[in-house]
Amino acid sequence: MSTSRWVPAAFLMPAVVLLLLLAIFPFVFTIMLAFGRVSLVGGLSIDFGTLRNWSVLLADERFWNAARVTVTFVVVAVAIQYVLGMCLALLVNRRVPGITAFRVLFILPMTLTPVAVGYMWRMLFNESIGPLNDLLSRVGLSGLPWLSQGRYALASLIAVDVWHWTPFIMILLLAGLQAVPQEVVEAATVDGATAWQRFRFVVFPLLVPTSLAAIVLRSLEAAKIVDEVYILTGGGPGTSTESLTLYAYNVGLQGFNLAYGATIAISLFLGVLILTMVFLLSAWSLTASRTW
Amino acid sequence: MALAAVVLVASLAPSAAYAQDRPFEGVTLTVITQSPPYIARPVQMLAPEWEERTGGTIDLVTVPFGDLYTQIMSDFALGAGRYDVVIFASAWMGDFAGNRYILDITDWVLVDEDLAFDEIVPTYQDTVRWGDRIYGIPLDGDVHTLYYRRDALENPEYQERFEETFGYPLGVPQTWEEYRDVAEFFHGWDWDEDGRTEYGAIEAMQRGGQAFWFFLSRAAPIVCPEGVEGCLWFDPEDMTPRIDNPGFVRALEQWIEILDVGVPGMINFDSGDVRSQFAAGQASLGFDWGDTGIIGSTSDESTIRGQLGTAILPGSLEVYDPETGEWQTLDEPNFAPFLAFGGWVGGISVTSQHAEAAYDFLAELGSPEFSYIAVTTDATGFNPYRPRHFEDFSRWLEMGFEESDLELYLEAIEASLSHPNAQLDLKLPGQPRYMDAAEVELARALAGEVSAERALENIAAQWNQITDDIGREQQLAFYREFLGLD
Numbered sequence: 001m002s003t004s005r006w007v008p009a010a011f012l013m014p015a016v017v018l019l020l021l022l023a024i025f026p027f028v029f030t031i032m033l034a035f036g037r038v039s040l041v042g043g044l045s046i047d048f049g050t051l052r053n054w055s056v057l058l059a060d061e062r063f064w065n066a067a068r069v070t071v072t073f074v075v076v077a078v079a080i081q082y083v084l085g086m087c088l089a090l091l092v093n094r095r096v097p098g099i100t101a102f103r104v105l106f107i108l109p110m111t112l113t114p115v116a117v118g119y120m121w122r123m124l125f126n127e128s129i130g131p132l133n134d135l136l137s138r139v140g141l142s143g144l145p146w147l148s149q150g151r152y153a154l155a156s157l158i159a160v161d162v163w164h165w166t167p168f169i170m171i172l173l174l175a176g177l178q179a180v181p182q183e184v185v186e187a188a189t190v191d192g193a194t195a196w197q198r199f200r201f202v203v204f205p206l207l208v209p210t211s212l213a214a215i216v217l218r219s220l221e222a223a224k225i226v227d228e229v230y231i232l233t234g235g236g237p238g239t240s241t242e243s244l245t246l247y248a249y250n251v252g253l254q255g256f257n258l259a260y261g262a263t264i265a266i267s268l269f270l271g272v273l274i275l276t277m278v279f280l281l282s283a284w285s286l287t288a289s290r291t292w
Numbered sequence: 293m294a295l296a297a298v299v300l301v302a303s304l305a306p307s308a309a310y311a312q313d314r315p316f317e318g319v320t321l322t323v324i325t326q327s328p329p330y331i332a333r334p335v336q337m338l339a340p341e342w343e344e345r346t347g348g349t350i351d352l353v354t355v356p357f358g359d360l361y362t363q364i365m366s367d368f369a370l371g372a373g374r375y376d377v378v379i380f381a382s383a384w385m386g387d388f389a390g391n392r393y394i395l396d397i398t399d400w401v402l403v404d405e406d407l408a409f410d411e412i413v414p415t416y417q418d419t420v421r422w423g424d425r426i427y428g429i430p431l432d433g434d435v436h437t438l439y440y441r442r443d444a445l446e447n448p449e450y451q452e453r454f455e456e457t458f459g460y461p462l463g464v465p466q467t468w469e470e471y472r473d474v475a476e477f478f479h480g481w482d483w484d485e486d487g488r489t490e491y492g493a494i495e496a497m498q499r500g501g502q503a504f505w506f507f508l509s510r511a512a513p514i515v516c517p518e519g520v521e522g523c524l525w526f527d528p529e530d531m532t533p534r535i536d537n538p539g540f541v542r543a544l545e546q547w548i549e550i551l552d553v554g555v556p557g558m559i560n561f562d563s564g565d566v567r568s569q570f571a572a573g574q575a576s577l578g579f580d581w582g583d584t585g586i587i588g589s590t591s592d593e594s595t596i597r598g599q600l601g602t603a604i605l606p607g608s609l610e611v612y613d614p615e616t617g618e619w620q621t622l623d624e625p626n627f628a629p630f631l632a633f634g635g636w637v638g639g640i641s642v643t644s645q646h647a648e649a650a651y652d653f654l655a656e657l658g659s660p661e662f663s664y665i666a667v668t669t670d671a672t673g674f675n676p677y678r679p680r681h682f683e684d685f686s687r688w689l690e691m692g693f694e695e696s697d698l699e700l701y702l703e704a705i706e707a708s709l710s711h712p713n714a715q716l717d718l719k720l721p722g723q724p725r726y727m728d729a730a731e732v733e734l735a736r737a738l739a740g741e742v743s744a745e746r747a748l749e750n751i752a753a754q755w756n757q758i759t760d761d762i763g764r765e766q767q768l769a770f771y772r773e774f775l776g777l778d
Contacts, residue, residue: 037761039762062732125557126557127556127557128489128491128555128556128557128569128574129569129572129574133556143556145556145557146557147557147560148556148557148558148559148560150739230500233498233560234498234499234500234501234560234562235499235500235735236498236499236559236560236735236739237559237560237735237738237739238735238736238737238738238739238740238741239732239735239736239739239741240739240741250500250728250732251728253358253359253362254358254500254724254728255724255725255728255729256361256362256365256722256724256725257725
């Protein structure tokens, strides 16, 4: 490498090293904690090099329950968001007067913070004085236990997440739709393809890369859900809505069992990593081997 | 005031600074506590006056309650020394004093006439003791009391109907069985004729929403005969948890039953919900710390002003003795008011470079004069714990308290705090871990995921695990110190 190429690299090096340290150190430390034990009695002491946290984790009924809740939440919420997001994207992709206003309107939920969304829905779901049950009683139906029975509570959380994040999928798919070459669609129209056939055989295959990106990004975020669960149900009733992130938070920062909290966090990371890779590989192989 | 007291402390040599008009000129005290308004507000109220008097500066750091323990403990454990004054839950005294992270201020406190430590209700003097030494200054008098709607329980028509149904007169419940009957009677109909349905009881049951303390308030009179040490926690001989004994099982079964006559959605309520919804007139009775009384009787949004009754928590006619393993049947209910949470206390970090200034600030915060202002100001989170707080009605009435509500409110708190069988909250290293483990299983039992018996067995198993993790011998020594046995 010539001197002229070394100089910029040398100038960049401190920033790169700092960035790597900031990014990597917490991650490496968390991994080490997952193989360690932290004691605060008589001052902080950390012992590394034990598999005890992992053996406890494998036999931890609450961990597996949290994993089941997280997977159910991610799969159901993201699937609904994708379908609704696609419908909305197709709807607002039309060139009609006032469509920009509709696009802004549909995006509004996404602009709210999860904490604000949590509190807003907590009020709406209130079973004795909330508007949803009031509405049901006005049409002669009995109120629903939105957050106080396990299945309803998980369904309510999924509904809130769908309301909050469908716009995100819609935006990505809208961008994808607008990048679809119009000549191809027009050619299909000239060939006599119906609207459904144009979508099924022309538009949708072209949206697959965007769809994969949208699903993966949203799944990664959904797997980390904590704020809305914390505010709406606190993980309850019982442990019926406790996500892995909330469990890690409760164990690590409420119970101050940092090592076990780190173990849960790392297990979530590994789970998400593996499932994402499996999903992407399957999707790519399917895309490569199939004519849509 | 506190200044003069500190001068007398020989072991912590007072500096010439005390003779000056502004003795702490240039000193900055970093104080950490919970996010405003509750608990931080009294610090914000006092700081300008203290800064003017002493020349010092208060740098207030606040974090949400859920992160407060972690924040303080991390600072202590890592030796960062960021904070001079820590205002914390007395239940954490085991971690902080047990590990000597905060200063032993016994010699300062006992000679400080202006602080009048001896005047504080004795059970609250105990909240800052670790062994026989004093590590903090009490700032708050937390205890659970019963709240009820006087317009419901004192209505002659309802009294007649209640007696016909249950076979005894309607009144302030003396036992948890009577509490259940009253809740059942008033559940699901518009008994205050405001056009809306009201419900029986309201309690906090959400994990992380103070549920464990609510459960222990229910369990205390059932598992705590007078004179049994550590009835709520562990056997002081070997740290065997007592949480799975038959008394606790009965308390948990009763708690699960109350869901049927509670405000809908109560399983997810925290104490904030109890306060707002009781003040909104949703329930005939419930229990909580003093805040429900203040909000119910002084808030403009409250619909129950002038109708609020307060009483000592119900007791039990059958008591399980954990030492003999037998039930006792009594003629009069056994009461055991639980000092849930144990109140907020202030301590001084051992790493503080300004311990004298820190003591001066804390002593003023807990002084008879300022504490009276703090407990009679809305949204401070501080509840009464000194005689004047109970005897001088003037500022309570200025605060907006309905006179008819006030007398019962203060009487109930004073009676609870001074009760001979009042039970202290646990002060032991790892207290948050014990509490979290318990809350999870209690939540599962309430949700019907496990039986009451199984949930309590699980708690006992996890408590044993936590004790072993931290070190059983060490925990036993700390526990006996907490009980004053060694």
